[in-house]
Amino acid sequence: MNLGTIAERLARNRYELDGAPHIEVDQQAARASGAGPLLERICPAHVYAVAEDGSVSLAWAACLECGTCLALAPPGVLTWRYPAGGTGVLYRMG
Amino acid sequence: MTANAGSEVDFDVVVVGAGVAGCVSAFQLATAGRSVLLVERGPEPGSKALSGGVFYCRVMEQVFPGFAERAPVERVITRNCLSFLNPDSFVNIDYGDQRLSSPVNAVSVLRAKLEAWLAEQCETARAVVMPGFRVDRLLLEDGRVCGIGAGEDELRCKVVVAADGVNSFVARDAGLRTKDPANQLAVGVKSVIGLDRGVIEERFNLEGDQGAAYAVVGDCTKGVGGGGFMYTNLESVSIGVVLRLDDLAKRGEVASDLHDRFLGHRFIAPFLKGGELLEYGAHLVAEGGQAMVRDLVKPGLVVVGEAAGLALNTGLTVRGMDLAAGSAIAAARAVDAALEADDFSPGVLKEYESSLRAGFVGRDMETFRAAPAFLEGTRMFNDYGPLLADVFHGVYNLDLEPRRHLARTAWDAFKTSPLKLSDLVQDGWKALRAL
Numbered sequence: 001m002n003l004g005t006i007a008e009r010l011a012r013n014r015y016e017l018d019g020a021p022h023i024e025v026d027q028q029a030a031r032a033s034g035a036g037p038l039l040e041r042i043c044p045a046h047v048y049a050v051a052e053d054g055s056v057s058l059a060w061a062a063c064l065e066c067g068t069c070l071a072l073a074p075p076g077v078l079t080w081r082y083p084a085g086g087t088g089v090l091y092r093m094g
Numbered sequence: 095m096t097a098n099a100g101s102e103v104d105f106d107v108v109v110v111g112a113g114v115a116g117c118v119s120a121f122q123l124a125t126a127g128r129s130v131l132l133v134e135r136g137p138e139p140g141s142k143a144l145s146g147g148v149f150y151c152r153v154m155e156q157v158f159p160g161f162a163e164r165a166p167v168e169r170v171i172t173r174n175c176l177s178f179l180n181p182d183s184f185v186n187i188d189y190g191d192q193r194l195s196s197p198v199n200a201v202s203v204l205r206a207k208l209e210a211w212l213a214e215q216c217e218t219a220r221a222v223v224m225p226g227f228r229v230d231r232l233l234l235e236d237g238r239v240c241g242i243g244a245g246e247d248e249l250r251c252k253v254v255v256a257a258d259g260v261n262s263f264v265a266r267d268a269g270l271r272t273k274d275p276a277n278q279l280a281v282g283v284k285s286v287i288g289l290d291r292g293v294i295e296e297r298f299n300l301e302g303d304q305g306a307a308y309a310v311v312g313d314c315t316k317g318v319g320g321g322g323f324m325y326t327n328l329e330s331v332s333i334g335v336v337l338r339l340d341d342l343a344k345r346g347e348v349a350s351d352l353h354d355r356f357l358g359h360r361f362i363a364p365f366l367k368g369g370e371l372l373e374y375g376a377h378l379v380a381e382g383g384q385a386m387v388r389d390l391v392k393p394g395l396v397v398v399g400e401a402a403g404l405a406l407n408t409g410l411t412v413r414g415m416d417l418a419a420g421s422a423i424a425a426a427r428a429v430d431a432a433l434e435a436d437d438f439s440p441g442v443l444k445e446y447e448s449s450l451r452a453g454f455v456g457r458d459m460e461t462f463r464a465a466p467a468f469l470e471g472t473r474m475f476n477d478y479g480p481l482l483a484d485v486f487h488g489v490y491n492l493d494l495e496p497r498r499h500l501a502r503t504a505w506d507a508f509k510t511s512p513l514k515l516s517d518l519v520q521d522g523w524k525a526l527r528a529l
């Protein structure tokens with residue numbers, strides 16, 4: 001069966017998006033530690049992308065709130081918390 | 095300790111997180127007549143929860159008699175399959191047993207539905223359920239937890255139950271947990287694939303509302319520690335991979351690619367053919383076993399469920415919900431006793447830890463304490479599947495060469511595998527002891 005791209009799959013999920021970004025990247029720390037490519041790989045929702053200039057862009061709205069990036073990012077690279085109450089990804093099945 | 099005398103409280107107990115652990119704690123305490131607030135950051139209970147989905151639900155009978163009949167469960171698991179998957183072959187240990195259906199041993203669940211029901215039970219028992227509320231901090235008074243804070247709001251209580259799951263910020267905030275090492279965590283990447291009821295029953299060899307659970311090892315994670323799972327729901331299949339974080343980081347694999355690769359595997363894809371993707375999600379799971387479980391109690395605070403590191407992956411079963419329920423029952427009892435005595439010091443709350451240790455949760459955590467280290471070895475994931483397939487290939491592949499006895503066939507297969515005899519003996523022994 002055709003699963004579709006990650007973006008297409010996420011579009012089938014329900015998201016409540018009136019919150020502010022819940023993840024921040026410290027670009028300097030990301031560059032220094034080379035964490036960008038790691039984050040890009042390990043995030044199941046493809047939230048992170050390393051740009052040509054080495055900076056890390058962040059599509060935080062797609063986040064599945066698993067916590068993988070927080071657990072694996074070198075210290076200082078990420079500020080990560082759960083989205084504000086009532087917002088973020090909403091599983092219909094789980 | 096009567097630090098509470100005089101100061102107003104809004105509730106006896108605030109439970110943080112309406113997962114299985116939180117709902118069971120809140121229900122038990124409300125049933126005991128305590129005033130309970132159950133807060134949940136999702137806009138509905140269950141909207142943030144995700145698991146593979148097999149609930150070993152016997153423990154729930156203690157809380158909700160008739161659970162398997164009354165709760166919104168999907169199927170009763172009567173077939174368990176351990177599948178060794180290789181690129182071009184597979185070997186299954188397929189175990190079906192009617193005894194697993196009466197009394198019901200395990201059911202498949204979809205958490206959004208299950209938790210909605212559980213929260214309803216809590217409300218019926220007069221707990222106040224408040225979704226859409228993210229707890230940001232604990233309130234402290236003389237070193238004792240005395241409430242929760244969220245933004246400007248503060249709520250005071252006598253005891254907080256932290257049931258906020260594997261990423262528990264509450265337990266971290268209280269200093270009961272530090273950052274877990276990456277080898278003790280895994281990420282589950284999961285899809286729910288919609289299929290007709292009849293198609294599922296036919297493909298998985300099931301009747302009526304019976305269900306099957308597949309635990310898959312080998313060529314499903316491309317060598318990354320972990321495995322695959324495939325569980326039947328009424329009209330969908332829950333399927334995905336569990337990837338140990340240290341290995342995922344080290345091996346340079348892309349998490350979503352491993353998920354896709356598993357679903358597209360030639361021996362898995364036929365199960366899903368014609369299906370429609372209904373949901374794609376991800377969640378961490380605690381895999382460190384006993385090594386992750388630390389102090390569970392602080393003055394005015396108890397930690398339950400996966401926030402306490404209570405989860406077990408034995409390779410054959412992933413368990414978390416039953417341990418969450420078991421710990422919640424033990425915690426509720428201890429909190430009730432503390433409220434009775436109006437004493438919230440660790441001395442009284444520690445009763446939770448001792449009854450947890452004495453019950454099935456603590457004992458199973460202890461029994462399987464060697465499982466994580468055993469499963470960390472890569473042989474289990476990479477070498478045994480091909481060996482088994484070679485043995486069976488020798489048995490079934492009648493290539494007009496004279497046949498040999500099974501022992502000889504197995505020995506030849508073994509000689510060409512990368513495994514050494516000492517590995518086999520060692521792993522066999524270790525498996526028997528660890529699992």
Ligand SMILES: Cc1cc2nc3c(=O)[nH]c(=O)nc-3n(C[C@H](O)[C@H](O)[C@H](O)COP(=O)(O)OP(=O)(O)OC[C@H]3O[C@@H](n4cnc5c(N)ncnc54)[C@H](O)[C@@H]3O)c2cc1C
Nearest residue numbers: 111113114115135145146147148229259282399400414415
């Ligand atoms: C891929 C995968 C497969 C699994 N398979 C199985 C399986 O087959 N069987 C099994 O038994 N277990 C399985 N598990 C484990 C199981 O899902 C967990 O152990 C179980 O969900 C833990 O329950 P809990 O109530 O402790 O925590 P959770 O279910 O995580 O609930 C925590 C709740 O707290 C809320 N919360 C968190 N922080 C806050 C806050 N600050 N304020 C307010 N609310 C908050 C969350 O939104 C959530 O609703 C699996 C896990 C994964 C990831």
Ligand code: SF4
Nearest residue numbers: 043063064066067069
């Ligand atoms: S929490 Fe999970 S889904 Fe969200 S950005 Fe981090 S890795 Fe990606």
